[in-house]
Amino acid sequence: MEGLHVIDLTRALAGPYCTMLFADLGADVIKVEPLHGDVSRTQGPYRADDELLAFGGYFASVNRNKRSIAVDLSNAEGVDVVRRLAREADVLIENFRPHVMEEIGLPYEKLCAENPRLVYGAIRGFGDPRTGRSPYADRSAFDIVAQAMSGIMAITGRPDGEPTKIGPGIGDIFPAVLTAFGVMAAVADAQATGVGRFVDVAMYDAMVSLCERVVHQHSFVGAVPAREGNDHPLLAPFGVYRAGDGWVAIAAPLDRQWARLAEVMGRPELAADPALATNAARVAGRERVRAVIEEWTAARTRAQITETLADTVPCGPVNTVDALFTDPHLAVRRMLLEVEQPGSATPVTVAGQPIKVTGAPEQTFRRAPLLGEQTEEILRERGFDPAHIERLRSARVVR
Structure with missing residues (x-):
C-alpha cells in the first residue's frame, strides 16, 4: 500500500485497528488526535520503569506505523487543517457517532466535493443514515453491546451459565477488518473511475454477519440455538x-x-x-x-x-498467553513483534501482522507515535510555512 495516503480520525479500538492494517501494509497513515490525545493513550498498562507515560499497551498495540498530528477540531483553523489534509488524501476513516463530523464542519459531502476521489470509511455502532437509517442510529455502542445484540453471547458459555462475552474485543475488531476490506474495494474503484465512495460498517451488522450460523439454523429449521459450552451443534467430536x-x-x-x-x-x-x-x-x-x-x-x-x-x-x-511467547510457529511467522516503548529501557511486544505476501519487502514495524510527534513534518509536507505552523502552535490550534 505504499503511496496510499490515509487520514485517521479514529479513536479507541475499532477505528485504530482498521487503520493499523493499512499502516502495517505500507500506507502513510496520519493519525489526527485532539490536543489531549486519543483516549486510549491513558488506558495502560504501563511498564514499571516508564515515567514518561506517553502511552500504554492498549495504544501501542493498534497504533504502530502511524504518524500523529494533534489538532483542536473545536477551532475553525483546526478544522481547516484537516480539510487541507483530506484534499490530498486517498482515504479518510472515522468512528464517531452519526452527525459528529457534520457538527465539526467536516461532513463527507464537503470533503468529497473538494476531493472527488476520496474514499470515506465510517465505523459506527448502528451504521450511518446515508446507507440506511437505523432506529438505533443515534445510540452509542461498545464491543460488549455489539456482541450482546448480535446473538453471539447467547451461544457462548456453558449451557447452565450466563451469556458470555468473547474475550477479545471482536465487536470492535471484526467491524474494523470489514471496513478495511470495504475501503480497499472502494479505493480500487476510485483508481479506475476517479470517484470515491462512502463506506459504512455498523458494529451490530458486522457481528450479525459473524453469527451467520445461527441465522441459517433459524431460517432452515426454526432453531433458536443456545449455549453449548465448547461443543458444536452440528459437528462431533x-x-x-x-x-x-x-x-x-x-x-x-x-x-x-x-x-x-x-x-x-x-x-x-x-x-x-x-x-x-x-x-x-x-x-x-x-x-x-x-x-x-x-x-x-x-x-x-x-x-x-x-x-x-x-x-x-x-x-x-x-x-x-505465556505459551505464545515460546511457540516456534509464532516466532517463524513474526507474530510477536518487539517495538520501542518511549519511557522504558527495553522494547515491548505487540501482536504481529497475520497478512503475509510473497515477494513483498520484509515488513518493518515502528512504535506508535508520541502525541503530535509528526505535526510539523506533516504540515510542512502539505505546504504550511514555518511561521504559519508556529502561529498555529502558539494559538493551540495544533500541538
Missing part, C-alpha cells in the same frame, strides 16, 4: 477435552478423522459402531463421545496428545 495437564482442542467430525482418532486411542471398534460411525450419530451421542475421548486424553499431557494426533487429526493445546 469438535470441542475441548480435559488433558492430564490442562485442556486440548480436538476436531474430528469427518468419518475418516474419527476412524483415525479411534485407532490412536486404541478403540478401532468405535469407527464401526453404528451409534458413532457418522457425524450425525456422534452429534446425537455427544456425551458418550466426550467420555470416550476424555478417558484417553486425561491420561496424557497436551504435548503428548498433540504430538500423537496433529499430523492426521486437527488438534491443539488450549494455550495461555
Whole structure:
C-alpha cells in the first residue's frame, strides 16, 4: 500500500485497528488526535520503569506505523487543517457517532466535493443514515453491546451459565477488518473511475454477519440455538477435552478423522459402531463421545496428545498467553513483534501482522507515535510555512 495516503480520525479500538492494517501494509497513515490525545493513550498498562507515560499497551498495540498530528477540531483553523489534509488524501476513516463530523464542519459531502476521489470509511455502532437509517442510529455502542445484540453471547458459555462475552474485543475488531476490506474495494474503484465512495460498517451488522450460523439454523429449521459450552451443534467430536495437564482442542467430525482418532486411542471398534460411525450419530451421542475421548486424553499431557494426533487429526493445546511467547510457529511467522516503548529501557511486544505476501519487502514495524510527534513534518509536507505552523502552535490550534 505504499503511496496510499490515509487520514485517521479514529479513536479507541475499532477505528485504530482498521487503520493499523493499512499502516502495517505500507500506507502513510496520519493519525489526527485532539490536543489531549486519543483516549486510549491513558488506558495502560504501563511498564514499571516508564515515567514518561506517553502511552500504554492498549495504544501501542493498534497504533504502530502511524504518524500523529494533534489538532483542536473545536477551532475553525483546526478544522481547516484537516480539510487541507483530506484534499490530498486517498482515504479518510472515522468512528464517531452519526452527525459528529457534520457538527465539526467536516461532513463527507464537503470533503468529497473538494476531493472527488476520496474514499470515506465510517465505523459506527448502528451504521450511518446515508446507507440506511437505523432506529438505533443515534445510540452509542461498545464491543460488549455489539456482541450482546448480535446473538453471539447467547451461544457462548456453558449451557447452565450466563451469556458470555468473547474475550477479545471482536465487536470492535471484526467491524474494523470489514471496513478495511470495504475501503480497499472502494479505493480500487476510485483508481479506475476517479470517484470515491462512502463506506459504512455498523458494529451490530458486522457481528450479525459473524453469527451467520445461527441465522441459517433459524431460517432452515426454526432453531433458536443456545449455549453449548465448547461443543458444536452440528459437528462431533469438535470441542475441548480435559488433558492430564490442562485442556486440548480436538476436531474430528469427518468419518475418516474419527476412524483415525479411534485407532490412536486404541478403540478401532468405535469407527464401526453404528451409534458413532457418522457425524450425525456422534452429534446425537455427544456425551458418550466426550467420555470416550476424555478417558484417553486425561491420561496424557497436551504435548503428548498433540504430538500423537496433529499430523492426521486437527488438534491443539488450549494455550495461555505465556505459551505464545515460546511457540516456534509464532516466532517463524513474526507474530510477536518487539517495538520501542518511549519511557522504558527495553522494547515491548505487540501482536504481529497475520497478512503475509510473497515477494513483498520484509515488513518493518515502528512504535506508535508520541502525541503530535509528526505535526510539523506533516504540515510542512502539505505546504504550511514555518511561521504559519508556529502561529498555529502558539494559538493551540495544533500541538
